Amino acid sequence: MKAKLLAHWKGKLQAGSWGISIQANGWKPLSPAPLDEPDGAGRRAFLKLGAAALAVPLLLSARPSASKDGEPETPLPVFPPSPPTKPWQVFLPNAITPLAPVDPLTPPPSVTANIAGGEECGRATHQRYAELLDALGVTPTVYELNAVERPDWEFHPDYPKQPVWVFESDTPDKTQFSPVFFARYGQPILCRVRNRLPQDHTGFGTPEVSVHLHNLHTPSESDGFPGDYFSPDKAGPTLSAPGKWKDHFYPNVYAGYDQQKTRLGDPNEALGTLWFHDHTLDFTAPNTVRGLFGFYLLFDNLDSGDEGPQSSGLRLPSHPYDYTLSFGDRRFDANKRLFFDEFNPEGVLGDKVIVNGKIEPVLRVARRKYRLRLLNIGPSRNYELYLTRAGVVQRFTHIANDGNLLPAPLLYQTRVRIGVAERADIVVDFSSYPLGTELFIVNRLVQDTTRKPGDVVAPGTQLLKIIVDRTAADVSMVPSALRPLPDIPSPAEIAALPVRRWEFDRKNGLWQINQRLVDVKTPRAKIKKGSAEVWELVNDSGGWTHPIHIHFEEGRILSKTVDGVNVPVPLHERGRKDVFVLGPNTTLRVFLRFRDFIGKYVMHCHNMIHEDHAMMLRWDIEDD
Structure with missing residues (x-):
């Protein structure tokens, strides 16, 4: 057949x-x-x-599936369940290992694409490279990532070792599934990404890459535009030539750099927990499912990464007690191998959840405070996470959403919900638990299709066991104030801004925005640099949820309407965000700025199945 x-x-x-x-x-x-x-x-x-x-x-x-507005009923795929696994058989590392810089790069980086020897792909020129380095008075820190096939990853001892695709350095830490950058505002990074994937691979995915650092304030040529995918012999439609590698320039300056006229910009625009992933057009889901993602933690003088009393910052729990946790839904076939159907516009809902690349792992912690950075890597499952002990829900402090510190911590929280690509930073104080205590991170959000989550049902599914197994000093704090929100225009000024309405829908079996499919070569909006707008994100359907990601700058939710009724914006969503979960029959009005750089960017549903099946559009920033 x-x-x-x-x-x-x-x-x-x-x-x-x-x-x-x-x-x-x-x-x-x-x-x-x-x-x-x-x-x-x-x-x-x-x-x-x-x-x-x-x-x-x-x-x-x-x-x-249920029909809607004349849309004919479509079948939802049902796949065999993943083979069973015995939980708590593997341990995560006690601490994450940051990626080490390299020096020097050969050949050395250049402002224009180094295509003379057929090595670098045909990217655009790095924007404002010399200007920013001169203003900051530094040279970039240099990193190198290789997109490779790791042949022997073990998701669980009950499953065979099998190939995955990952980003790693030349001297990788093989205990970690994904790399983690430690970066700082005011210290730019030049990261060379080499594509060393097997070009003759079999199975799902495609051996090109376009690395998107979500949601750093980044020039467009380094943003990981979906059409900028490359391999040694293939170039996406928005590149001029294929290549073996691509240099990415991450300035690590605050958004609004030009308006502030200071060394870095407005520190209230700072980000903290970011992540990166492959964004190859049509193949974001399968390539990310195969493993092409990682973390990028960004510090500054306030969120300093130093909890010591000598620090002038917030003194939040710091490395090695600052820990990244990624959650992703995956499915395995009868042979216990990773499976994904990239062809079906309904995708594949995983019935196993990998945590840092492992199924049902164990994390050993000390009796002290930890900062846990939670990330939903997708492709399509949503989570409502609880911390439990013997089935009893425990409390924690919620300090950041989508990588943005909240103005003040949300104390005594019992749950946190994250859609695809959303992040949540929480602080858990393990000091009150005796040695040997076992706790669990549990998901209680039921979801049986890729389209949307269902009800919250206890006791839920245990995803990660946490064992308190040692003591450690703790001088960290969670102060009563974190990071102030940057100023936005007055209500009268916002009312005078241009408004763009974007409707996320499905017609004729296709995921669409304003009844059109993605075209990465044609912008759907052209916006002047330095301007601001209000974007209305609209989901008129009751049949699905869309986590909408707008590249480049953080936005602020102005209002939320569900079933035609204005509803309060949840506390944790009243700060800055880059993923806007658009539930059934919901409209969100979002304030956005477009500053400092020009070029092409995208907006898309971050349910990666919807994204790969055309629910994405290009928009451009132009010089004023």
Whole structure:
């Protein structure tokens, strides 16, 4: 059957037809292939076909989904459950290991793309490179990441070791699934990303990369634009040439640098917990599922990463008691190997959750305060996380949302909800627990389709065991004030701003924004640098949830409407955000600024299945 399907589709591609999706009850339309690709308009759709043909036997049955506004009912895929695992068999490292810089790079970095020797891909020139380095009075710290296939990762001892795709240095810490940057405002970074993925790979995913650092205030040529994907012999439609590597310039200055006229900008614009992931057009979900992601922790004089009494900052719990935790839904086939159907616009909902790349791991902690940085890496499951002891919910302090410190900590919290790509920093004080105490991070949010979560049901699913196993000194604090919010215009000034309305919907089986599919070569909005706007994010459907990510700058939610009724914005969402969870029948009004750099950026649903199946648009910042 596979050979027949491939032959059939090859003819369709040569005729210039649109994509298709194989489901249990027949053929369904899929988003068109990216436009004007140098290696043929249908290359990526053809790659998807192979995965789809292989996935057909794995479908058990299909449940019809509810129709909406005339949209015909579509089947929801049902896959066999992942094989069972015995919990708490593997331990996470006691502390994360930050990525080490390298010096020097060979060949040395350059402001323009180094394509003379056919090495670097055809990126645009680094914006404001010499100007910013001169103003900051520093040279960039240099890092190197390799996108590679690690052949022997063990998700769980009950599963075989198997290949994954990861970012790693030349001397990787093989105990960690993903790298972690420790960066600082005022110290720019130059990061060279080498694509060393197997170009003849089998299975899901595609061996190109475009690394998006979510949501650093970054020039567009280093933002990881989806059309900027590259490999040694392929270039995306928004690059001029393929290459073996690409240099990324991360200035690490605050947003609004130009307006502040200070060395770094407004410190109230600071970010803290960021992450990066592959953003290759049409393949963000499968490439991230394979493992192409990591953390980028950004410190400054306030959130200093130093809890000692000599610190002039907040003295929040610091390394090695500052710990990153990523949560991602995954599914495994009957052979206990990672599985994903990149072809189906409904995607695959994982029934196993990997925490830092492991299924049901154990984290050993000391009797003291920890800063836990929680990240939902997707592709599509939402979480409502609780900390429990013997089934009893414990309390913690919520200090940051989407990488932004809140103005004041939210004390005595019992739960935190994170949609795909959202982050939450919490502080847990383990000092009151006796040695040997066992606690669990538990998800109580039920979700049985990729479309949206359901109810909160106790006792939930235990994702991570925490054992208090040692003592340690603790001089950290959680002060009563964290980081003030930056000023925004008055209500009258906001009322005078331009308003753009973006409707996130599904028509004819396709995920769309304002009834259009993604086209990375054509901007849907052109915005003057230094300006501000209000964007209305609209989900008129009751059938799904969309976590909307707007690249480049943080936004502020002005109002939230559900079923036509204004509702309060939750406390933790009243600060700065870069992911806006757009629930069923919901409209959010968001205030946004566009400062310091120009170029192309995107907005998209961060349910990666929706994103890969065309729910994304390009917008550009232009010189004023």
